[in-house]
Amino acid sequence: MNTQLSINDNEFLRQFEAEIDGELVKIEYAQQDRKIFLTKLIMSDELREKGYLDLFIEQVLEIIKDRNISVMPTSPTVAKFMRKHRRKYKSMLPVGINI
Numbered sequence: 254m255n256t257q258l259s260i261n262d263n264e265f266l267r268q269f270e271a272e273i274d275g276e277l278v279k280i281e282y283a284q285q286d287r288k289i290f291l292t293k294l295i296m297s298d299e300l301r302e303k304g305y306l307d308l309f310i311e312q313v314l315e316i317i318k319d320r321n322i323s324v325m326p327t328s329p330t331v332a333k334f335m336r337k338h339r340r341k342y343k344s345m346l347p348v349g350i351n352i
Contacts, residue, residue, distance in 0.1 A: 258312050269313045273305050280313050280331065288347055289317055290325040310334045314342060323347040 258271045263279075270279040278300060281293040291313075296306060310331055317324055324345045326332040332352050335342045339352075346352065 256308060258309060260309075260312055260316060262316065269316065271309060271312075273300055273309070274303075276300060278305070278309055280310070280328070284322075288323045288325055290327050291331045292327050294328050294330045306330070307334060311338075314345065318345060325350070326352060 258273065260269055260271045263270050266281075267283060268279040268281045270277055272278075276297055278296040279294070280291050281295075283290045283292060294306075294310070296309065300306070311334075314324065314335075324335075324342070325347065326335050335346075336352050
């Protein structure tokens with residue numbers, strides 16, 4: 254699955270969001286200085302089973318990477334994804350932080 258999702262950064266609600274198959278999926282965040290804390294991921298099991306989880310996380314991380322800020326994955330789901338793809342995302346972690 255190589256689909257480009259239409260991800261919106263809803264700064265008012267502090268969440269990255271996308272509509273997939275009529276469902277709103279989101280990653281909530283808190284931003285502090287040059288760090289963004291990804292705190293909670295909301296996506297149905299049905300969409301996860303269809304393979305959208307990794308796609309959504311990956312595209313959100315690309316948006317953050319373009320902004321040149323560090324990522325603190327406090328959501329267990331996002332941390333697990335970053336651990337699985339450690340080589341690609343290690344440089345996005347703040348100095349001294351390992352996952």
